[in-house]
Amino acid sequence: MPDDYVTLRTCPDVHTANVMRSVLAGSGIDALIPHETFASTFPHLLAGSGGVRILVRVVDLERAGELLQQAERASVLETERLSLRQLTEDDAPFILHLLNEPSFIEFIGDRGVRTLDDARRYLQAGPLASYEQYGFGLYLVQLRERGIPIGICGLLKRDQLEHADIGFSLLPEFWSEGYALEAAAAVVDYARVTLGLGRLVAITSPHNERSARLLGKLGFAFERNIRMTPEGEELKLFGAG
Numbered sequence: 001m002p003d004d005y006v007t008l009r010t011c012p013d014v015h016t017a018n019v020m021r022s023v024l025a026g027s028g029i030d031a032l033i034p035h036e037t038f039a040s041t042f043p044h045l046l047a048g049s050g051g052v053r054i055l056v057r058v059v060d061l062e063r064a065g066e067l068l069q070q071a072e073r074a075s076v077l078e079t080e081r082l083s084l085r086q087l088t089e090d091d092a093p094f095i096l097h098l099l100n101e102p103s104f105i106e107f108i109g110d111r112g113v114r115t116l117d118d119a120r121r122y123l124q125a126g127p128l129a130s131y132e133q134y135g136f137g138l139y140l141v142q143l144r145e146r147g148i149p150i151g152i153c154g155l156l157k158r159d160q161l162e163h164a165d166i167g168f169s170l171l172p173e174f175w176s177e178g179y180a181l182e183a184a185a186a187v188v189d190y191a192r193v194t195l196g197l198g199r200l201v202a203i204t205s206p207h208n209e210r211s212a213r214l215l216g217k218l219g220f221a222f223e224r225n226i227r228m229t230p231e232g233e234e235l236k237l238f239g240a241g
Protein backbone atom coordinates (compact mmCIF):
# COMPACT_ATOMS: atom_id res chain seq x y z
CA MET A 1 0.00 0.00 0.00
CA PRO A 2 1.53 3.40 -0.93
CA ASP A 3 2.30 5.10 2.37
CA ASP A 4 0.93 8.53 1.44
CA TYR A 5 -2.62 7.07 1.41
CA VAL A 6 -4.85 7.37 4.49
CA THR A 7 -8.25 5.95 5.38
CA LEU A 8 -11.03 8.28 4.27
CA ARG A 9 -14.00 6.15 5.31
CA THR A 10 -14.82 2.65 6.45
CA CYS A 11 -17.82 1.44 4.47
CA PRO A 12 -20.24 -1.33 5.40
CA ASP A 13 -19.71 -3.18 2.10
CA VAL A 14 -17.77 -3.19 -1.16
CA HIS A 15 -20.68 -1.72 -3.10
CA THR A 16 -20.77 1.40 -0.92
CA ALA A 17 -16.99 1.75 -1.17
CA ASN A 18 -17.19 1.48 -4.97
CA VAL A 19 -19.90 4.14 -5.14
CA MET A 20 -17.70 6.47 -3.08
CA ARG A 21 -14.74 5.71 -5.30
CA SER A 22 -16.72 6.60 -8.44
CA VAL A 23 -17.97 9.86 -6.86
CA LEU A 24 -14.37 10.86 -6.15
CA ALA A 25 -13.10 9.69 -9.55
CA GLY A 26 -15.57 12.13 -11.18
CA SER A 27 -13.57 14.94 -9.57
CA GLY A 28 -10.17 13.49 -10.40
CA ILE A 29 -9.44 12.08 -6.94
CA ASP A 30 -7.88 8.65 -6.97
CA ALA A 31 -9.32 6.43 -4.24
CA LEU A 32 -8.12 2.95 -3.37
CA ILE A 33 -9.85 -0.01 -1.78
CA PRO A 34 -7.19 -2.19 -0.14
CA HIS A 35 -6.45 -5.42 -1.96
CA GLU A 36 -7.34 -7.67 0.99
CA THR A 37 -11.02 -6.71 0.47
CA PHE A 38 -11.11 -8.71 -2.75
CA ALA A 39 -9.43 -11.83 -1.45
CA SER A 40 -11.45 -15.03 -1.80
CA THR A 41 -11.90 -15.15 1.95
CA PHE A 42 -13.55 -11.74 1.73
CA PRO A 43 -16.48 -12.34 4.15
CA HIS A 44 -14.13 -13.38 6.95
CA LEU A 45 -11.79 -10.48 6.27
CA LEU A 46 -14.73 -8.13 6.19
CA ALA A 47 -16.05 -9.45 9.48
CA GLY A 48 -12.61 -9.23 11.00
CA SER A 49 -11.72 -5.79 9.69
CA GLY A 50 -15.02 -4.13 10.62
CA GLY A 51 -15.72 -2.87 7.10
CA VAL A 52 -14.23 -1.95 3.75
CA ARG A 53 -11.75 0.88 3.92
CA ILE A 54 -11.49 3.48 1.20
CA LEU A 55 -8.17 5.32 1.01
CA VAL A 56 -7.12 8.62 -0.55
CA ARG A 57 -3.89 10.59 -0.68
CA VAL A 58 -3.24 12.74 2.39
CA VAL A 59 -3.30 15.88 0.22
CA ASP A 60 -6.81 15.01 -1.08
CA LEU A 61 -8.30 14.10 2.28
CA GLU A 62 -10.16 17.32 3.02
CA ARG A 63 -11.55 17.82 -0.50
CA ALA A 64 -12.55 14.12 -0.72
CA GLY A 65 -14.48 14.40 2.56
CA GLU A 66 -16.36 17.45 1.24
CA LEU A 67 -17.20 15.71 -2.04
CA LEU A 68 -18.61 12.68 -0.26
CA GLN A 69 -20.67 14.87 2.05
CA GLN A 70 -22.15 16.69 -0.92
CA ALA A 71 -22.92 13.39 -2.64
CA GLU A 72 -24.57 11.97 0.48
CA ARG A 73 -26.74 15.06 0.91
CA ALA A 74 -27.90 15.01 -2.69
CA SER A 75 -28.51 11.26 -2.98
CA VAL A 76 -32.26 10.85 -2.70
CA LEU A 77 -33.06 7.19 -3.18
CA GLU A 78 -31.47 3.81 -3.66
CA THR A 79 -33.20 0.74 -5.08
CA GLU A 80 -31.89 -2.72 -5.82
CA ARG A 81 -30.32 -1.72 -9.14
CA LEU A 82 -30.58 2.08 -9.23
CA SER A 83 -29.70 5.25 -7.39
CA LEU A 84 -31.55 8.54 -7.75
CA ARG A 85 -29.88 11.82 -6.91
CA GLN A 86 -30.52 15.52 -7.38
CA LEU A 87 -29.43 16.90 -10.73
CA THR A 88 -26.74 19.58 -10.83
CA GLU A 89 -25.48 21.85 -13.61
CA ASP A 90 -22.71 19.31 -14.20
CA ASP A 91 -25.36 16.97 -15.65
CA ALA A 92 -25.85 19.31 -18.62
CA PRO A 93 -24.18 16.91 -21.14
CA PHE A 94 -26.49 14.05 -20.13
CA ILE A 95 -29.58 16.31 -20.21
CA LEU A 96 -28.61 17.58 -23.67
CA HIS A 97 -28.47 13.96 -24.85
CA LEU A 98 -31.71 12.80 -23.17
CA LEU A 99 -33.86 15.78 -24.18
CA ASN A 100 -32.91 15.32 -27.83
CA GLU A 101 -33.84 11.64 -27.95
CA PRO A 102 -36.63 11.27 -30.54
CA SER A 103 -38.75 9.42 -27.94
CA PHE A 104 -38.42 12.32 -25.48
CA ILE A 105 -39.41 14.83 -28.16
CA GLU A 106 -42.33 12.67 -29.32
CA PHE A 107 -43.83 11.82 -25.93
CA ILE A 108 -42.82 14.74 -23.71
CA GLY A 109 -42.03 17.59 -26.07
CA ASP A 110 -39.25 19.59 -27.64
CA ARG A 111 -37.72 21.69 -24.87
CA GLY A 112 -35.51 23.51 -27.43
CA VAL A 113 -32.34 22.39 -25.62
CA ARG A 114 -29.64 22.32 -28.33
CA THR A 115 -26.43 23.35 -26.54
CA LEU A 116 -24.79 22.76 -23.16
CA ASP A 117 -25.75 26.30 -22.17
CA ASP A 118 -29.39 25.56 -23.04
CA ALA A 119 -29.16 22.40 -20.89
CA ARG A 120 -27.72 24.37 -17.96
CA ARG A 121 -30.55 26.90 -18.27
CA TYR A 122 -33.11 24.07 -18.39
CA LEU A 123 -31.59 22.57 -15.24
CA GLN A 124 -31.60 25.90 -13.39
CA ALA A 125 -35.14 26.88 -14.34
CA GLY A 126 -36.56 23.35 -13.98
CA PRO A 127 -35.25 20.73 -11.52
CA LEU A 128 -32.93 23.00 -9.50
CA ALA A 129 -35.60 25.68 -9.02
CA SER A 130 -38.07 22.95 -8.04
CA TYR A 131 -35.78 21.51 -5.30
CA GLU A 132 -35.49 25.05 -3.96
CA GLN A 133 -39.19 25.88 -4.12
CA TYR A 134 -40.88 22.57 -3.31
CA GLY A 135 -38.16 20.35 -1.84
CA PHE A 136 -38.59 17.83 -4.67
CA GLY A 137 -38.09 17.65 -8.42
CA LEU A 138 -36.81 15.43 -11.20
CA TYR A 139 -33.83 13.30 -10.21
CA LEU A 140 -31.02 11.68 -12.17
CA VAL A 141 -31.46 7.89 -12.38
CA GLN A 142 -28.19 5.96 -12.42
CA LEU A 143 -27.24 2.30 -12.49
CA ARG A 144 -26.00 1.69 -8.97
CA GLU A 145 -23.12 -0.59 -9.78
CA ARG A 146 -21.37 1.57 -12.34
CA GLY A 147 -22.87 5.01 -11.71
CA ILE A 148 -24.03 5.22 -15.34
CA PRO A 149 -26.82 7.78 -15.90
CA ILE A 150 -29.81 6.21 -17.68
CA GLY A 151 -32.60 8.79 -17.33
CA ILE A 152 -34.60 11.05 -15.08
CA CYS A 153 -37.53 10.37 -12.77
CA GLY A 154 -39.18 12.38 -10.04
CA LEU A 155 -41.93 14.78 -9.11
CA LEU A 156 -43.07 18.05 -10.66
CA LYS A 157 -45.41 20.72 -9.39
CA ARG A 158 -47.14 22.54 -12.23
CA ASP A 159 -49.30 25.62 -11.80
CA GLN A 160 -52.07 24.03 -13.88
CA LEU A 161 -52.39 20.96 -11.63
CA GLU A 162 -53.46 20.93 -8.01
CA HIS A 163 -51.28 17.92 -7.11
CA ALA A 164 -47.68 16.96 -7.85
CA ASP A 165 -47.23 14.73 -10.90
CA ILE A 166 -44.72 11.98 -11.49
CA GLY A 167 -42.40 12.18 -14.49
CA PHE A 168 -39.97 9.69 -16.03
CA SER A 169 -37.85 9.29 -19.11
CA LEU A 170 -35.06 6.84 -19.85
CA LEU A 171 -32.62 6.55 -22.73
CA PRO A 172 -34.16 3.93 -25.07
CA GLU A 173 -31.23 1.53 -24.64
CA PHE A 174 -32.37 1.11 -21.01
CA TRP A 175 -36.05 0.39 -21.72
CA SER A 176 -37.67 -3.00 -21.18
CA GLU A 177 -35.53 -3.88 -18.15
CA GLY A 178 -38.01 -2.75 -15.51
CA TYR A 179 -35.75 0.19 -14.58
CA ALA A 180 -38.48 2.81 -15.09
CA LEU A 181 -40.84 0.84 -12.85
CA GLU A 182 -38.13 0.42 -10.19
CA ALA A 183 -37.28 4.14 -10.17
CA ALA A 184 -40.89 5.33 -10.31
CA ALA A 185 -42.06 2.94 -7.55
CA ALA A 186 -39.32 4.33 -5.30
CA VAL A 187 -40.39 7.90 -6.12
CA VAL A 188 -44.04 7.11 -5.34
CA ASP A 189 -43.01 5.60 -2.03
CA TYR A 190 -40.78 8.61 -1.26
CA ALA A 191 -43.63 10.99 -2.13
CA ARG A 192 -45.98 9.18 0.26
CA VAL A 193 -43.72 8.31 3.15
CA THR A 194 -41.10 11.07 3.21
CA LEU A 195 -42.91 14.00 1.63
CA GLY A 196 -46.35 13.08 2.92
CA LEU A 197 -48.08 13.64 -0.44
CA GLY A 198 -51.34 11.70 -0.33
CA ARG A 199 -52.41 12.09 -3.96
CA LEU A 200 -50.20 12.03 -7.06
CA VAL A 201 -51.15 12.52 -10.69
CA ALA A 202 -49.47 11.90 -14.05
CA ILE A 203 -50.03 13.30 -17.52
CA THR A 204 -49.20 11.52 -20.77
CA SER A 205 -49.83 12.07 -24.45
CA PRO A 206 -52.77 9.94 -25.64
CA HIS A 207 -50.69 7.39 -27.60
CA ASN A 208 -47.96 6.85 -24.96
CA GLU A 209 -48.76 3.18 -24.30
CA ARG A 210 -45.51 2.38 -22.45
CA SER A 211 -46.17 5.16 -19.97
CA ALA A 212 -49.78 4.11 -19.49
CA ARG A 213 -48.65 0.51 -18.80
CA LEU A 214 -46.07 1.71 -16.30
CA LEU A 215 -48.59 3.95 -14.53
CA GLY A 216 -51.00 1.01 -14.29
CA LYS A 217 -48.30 -1.06 -12.55
CA LEU A 218 -47.77 1.83 -10.10
CA GLY A 219 -51.48 1.89 -9.19
CA PHE A 220 -52.47 4.97 -11.22
CA ALA A 221 -55.84 4.94 -13.01
CA PHE A 222 -56.95 7.00 -16.02
CA GLU A 223 -59.25 9.81 -14.84
CA ARG A 224 -59.92 12.20 -17.73
CA ASN A 225 -58.52 14.09 -20.67
CA ILE A 226 -56.96 17.47 -19.96
CA ARG A 227 -55.32 20.39 -21.80
CA MET A 228 -52.48 22.26 -20.09
CA THR A 229 -53.08 25.34 -22.28
CA PRO A 230 -56.24 26.21 -24.27
CA GLU A 231 -54.51 25.52 -27.60
CA GLY A 232 -52.36 22.60 -26.28
CA GLU A 233 -52.66 18.91 -27.18
CA GLU A 234 -55.28 16.92 -25.29
CA LEU A 235 -53.44 14.79 -22.70
CA LYS A 236 -54.48 11.93 -20.43
CA LEU A 237 -54.60 12.56 -16.69
CA PHE A 238 -53.97 9.61 -14.37
CA GLY A 239 -54.30 9.70 -10.61
CA ALA A 240 -53.39 7.63 -7.56
CA GLY A 241 -54.51 8.17 -3.98
Ligand SMILES: CC(C)(COP(=O)(O)OP(=O)(O)OC[C@H]1O[C@@H](n2cnc3c(N)ncnc32)[C@H](O)[C@@H]1OP(=O)(O)O)[C@@H](O)C(=O)NCCC(=O)NCCS
Pocket residue numbers: 103104107108167168169170171174175176177178179180181182203204205208210211214
Ligand atom coordinates in the same frame (compact mmCIF):
# COMPACT_ATOMS: atom_id res chain seq x y z
C1 LIG B 1 -42.01 5.59 -20.32
C2 LIG B 1 -40.72 4.81 -20.17
C3 LIG B 1 -39.90 5.40 -19.03
C4 LIG B 1 -41.09 3.35 -19.86
O1 LIG B 1 -39.93 2.52 -19.87
P1 LIG B 1 -40.06 0.92 -19.84
O2 LIG B 1 -38.70 0.38 -19.85
O3 LIG B 1 -41.02 0.50 -20.88
O4 LIG B 1 -40.81 0.67 -18.45
P2 LIG B 1 -40.65 -0.45 -17.34
O5 LIG B 1 -39.52 -0.15 -16.45
O6 LIG B 1 -41.99 -0.60 -16.71
O7 LIG B 1 -40.25 -1.75 -18.15
C5 LIG B 1 -41.26 -2.59 -18.66
C6 LIG B 1 -40.65 -3.72 -19.46
O8 LIG B 1 -39.50 -4.25 -18.80
C7 LIG B 1 -39.65 -5.69 -18.72
N1 LIG B 1 -38.84 -6.14 -17.58
C8 LIG B 1 -37.63 -6.76 -17.69
N2 LIG B 1 -37.10 -6.96 -16.49
C9 LIG B 1 -37.98 -6.49 -15.58
C10 LIG B 1 -37.99 -6.43 -14.16
N3 LIG B 1 -36.97 -6.87 -13.43
N4 LIG B 1 -39.05 -5.83 -13.55
C11 LIG B 1 -40.09 -5.34 -14.26
N5 LIG B 1 -40.14 -5.40 -15.62
C12 LIG B 1 -39.08 -5.96 -16.27
C13 LIG B 1 -41.14 -5.86 -18.65
O9 LIG B 1 -41.49 -7.19 -19.00
C14 LIG B 1 -41.60 -4.85 -19.67
O10 LIG B 1 -41.34 -5.40 -20.95
P3 LIG B 1 -41.98 -4.84 -22.32
O11 LIG B 1 -41.23 -3.58 -22.67
O12 LIG B 1 -41.72 -5.92 -23.29
O13 LIG B 1 -43.42 -4.61 -22.02
C15 LIG B 1 -39.88 4.85 -21.46
O14 LIG B 1 -40.62 4.28 -22.51
C16 LIG B 1 -39.48 6.27 -21.87
O15 LIG B 1 -38.50 6.81 -21.37
N6 LIG B 1 -40.23 6.89 -22.83
C17 LIG B 1 -39.91 8.20 -23.36
C18 LIG B 1 -40.28 9.30 -22.41
C19 LIG B 1 -41.71 9.19 -21.92
O16 LIG B 1 -42.59 8.85 -22.65
N7 LIG B 1 -41.89 9.53 -20.64
C20 LIG B 1 -43.19 9.54 -20.02
C21 LIG B 1 -43.92 10.80 -20.28
S1 LIG B 1 -45.51 10.80 -19.51
